[in-house]
Amino acid sequence: MGGMNGWNVTLMGAMEQLDGNGKGKTFDTPIGTNHAFQGWADLFLITPDNGIRDVFGTAHVQFYRSNVILTGVFHDFSDDTGNIHYGDEWDFQALWKIDKHYSVLAKYANYSADHFGTDTQKIWVQGNISF
16 A cells, blocks of 8 residues: 655555455455445455455545545456456545534445446435534
């Protein structure tokens, strides 16, 4: 993983790989949350039989003197060898921190299938209260 930040902008890039060698022979994280790491469309909650390689980049912007934070993530998914292209996914998020205790979050995921799953779009809107 590598990245840089400055002027309220953070850019990061990384690769994550979970190996697979056929049915029932994959590296799985049964207690983990792949939603946070392998795309918000949730197509890779279980490691595919041929494993998964996720090459991704993230841009994170917090507007100066604002309580709005925008995040964009691009994922390029393939099998663990890089020979079978599963698809690409764009994820976007907007977080509005209303004050110390309240916030609103909107998320959007758009997965374009190549050789795994089907084209998928998801939208989330949530309100948060914390004390």
